[in-house]
Amino acid sequence: MKKVFERPASLRAVPTHYCSGCGHSIVHRLVCEVIDELGIREDVIAVCPVGCAVIAYEYWDFDCSEAPHGRTPCVATGIKRVHPDKVVFSYQGDGDLAAIGTAEIIHTANRGENITVFFINNGVYGMTNGQMAPTTLIGQKTSTSIHGRDITRDGYPMKMSELLSQLPGAKYIERVSVDNPANVLKTRAAIKKALKCQMEGKGFSLVEILSPCPTYWGLSPKDACRRIEDEMSKAFPLGVIKDA
Amino acid sequence: MGKITIDRNACKGCGLCAINCPEKLIIIDESMNVRGVHPAKFTETDPEKCKGCKMCAIMCPEVCIEVYK
Numbered sequence A: 001m002k003k004v005f006e007r008p009a010s011l012r013a014v015p016t017h018y019c020s021g022c023g024h025s026i027v028h029r030l031v032c033e034v035i036d037e038l039g040i041r042e043d044v045i046a047v048c049p050v051g052c053a054v055i056a057y058e059y060w061d062f063d064c065s066e067a068p069h070g071r072t073p074c075v076a077t078g079i080k081r082v083h084p085d086k087v088v089f090s091y092q093g094d095g096d097l098a099a100i101g102t103a104e105i106i107h108t109a110n111r112g113e114n115i116t117v118f119f120i121n122n123g124v125y126g127m128t129n130g131q132m133a134p135t136t137l138i139g140q141k142t143s144t145s146i147h148g149r150d151i152t153r154d155g156y157p158m159k160m161s162e163l164l165s166q167l168p169g170a171k172y173i174e175r176v177s178v179d180n181p182a183n184v185l186k187t188r189a190a191i192k193k194a195l196k197c198q199m200e201g202k203g204f205s206l207v208e209i210l211s212p213c214p215t216y217w218g219l220s221p222k223d224a225c226r227r228i229e230d231e232m233s234k235a236f237p238l239g240v241i242k243d244a
Numbered sequence B: 001m002g003k004i005t006i007d008r009n010a011c012k013g014c015g016l017c018a019i020n021c022p023e024k025l026i027i028i029d030e031s032m033n034v035r036g037v038h039p040a041k042f043t044e045t046d047p048e049k050c051k052g053c054k055m056c057a058i059m060c061p062e063v064c065i066e067v068y069k
């Protein structure tokens, strides 16, 4: 028998700090699989966020930088402008991208910066104990919406991918999820397409990934995946949003 | 015909491999690993049913499964 699945070379063989069943770890692996497949490990530069993925550089065995909360697109912009031959990506949570970093992501996309963004939407601020995010679903209970998100007080779940797709500078935007094997494979394909969009010099690309946070959803990993299928992907429909 | 290996002590016991195996060949072990969690365990009763389809490994957040075919 031949080995048909193993750890990608660019993912360090160390335990992660992520909770059991966390989607971040699945996405970390997929990013490495694609980087290895494209043979760009020496050319890639990641910008890691503030959030649960703050020490992604401990796991990714390629060049990484770090940015203040919400500012990864700006740091990625600077790196890409100085090193246009490098493949530069920003990895961001929903608190990072859709709350504190709203201005940064909008202007980065609007400038059509030739970078790629991996946007992990888990509907909460995971790192700081599960507070409500702009992406929290209506009625969802979090530590700052203890009776459930109320639209009259908290507004609506913000569809960042649809918003960003309105900007001419944005070239490729797709929403995917990691709740079952078929969707994980679609996520892998979207990550590859987004990096290729950048490598072909087309401009700004973003993949939004609906990702389980079992800990702050108060669910088992299994039920967290089911919630993505039953609830989250109803509010945030999966599919290609823009392919210009 | 396929086969998997599970890195027992790297496993966080999330069970995502087990629920996604089409042949239901992965169980959650009764004994604990070094992390103090009940890890996933490949079947001892009918390993020949494994197709090497990779569904378990594709879902594993901790990359503790290797698949052979």
Ligand SMILES: Cc1ncc(C[n+]2csc(CCOP(=O)(O)OP(=O)(O)O)c2C)c(N)n1
Residues within 6 Å of the ligand: A050, A051, A052, A053, A068, A069, A092, A093, A094, A095, A096, A097, A100, A120, A122, A124, A125, A126, A127, A128, A133
């Ligand atoms: C300038 C600044 N403001 C606030 C914080 C506190 N803080 C750390 S992580 C975080 C939210 C992270 O949520 P998200 O981006 O969704 O990432 P997740 O942990 O859910 O993956 C906040 C508010 C900070 N570190 N820096």
Ligand code: SF4
Residues within 6 Å of the ligand: A017, A018, A019, A020, A021, A022, A023, A024, A052, A122, A126, A127, A212, A213, A214, A215, A216
């Ligand atoms: S708090 Fe949520 S997002 Fe953070 S590591 Fe745990 S499961 Fe993952």
Ligand code: SF4
Residues within 6 Å of the ligand: B002, B003, B004, B020, B021, B022, B023, B024, B025, B026, B049, B050, B051, B052, B053, B054, B055, B056, B057, B067
């Ligand atoms: S490779 Fe497929 S059949 Fe074999 S244990 Fe994994 S999911 Fe089950």
Ligand code: SF4
Residues within 6 Å of the ligand: B006, B010, B011, B012, B013, B014, B015, B016, B017, B018, B039, B040, B056, B059, B060, B061, B062, B063, B064, B065
């Ligand atoms: S998916 Fe991985 S971490 Fe989760 S129970 Fe299976 S082997 Fe363990």
Ligand SMILES: [Mg+2]
Residues within 6 Å of the ligand: A093, A094, A095, A120, A121, A122, A123, A124, A125, A126, A133
């Ligand atoms: Mg989040």
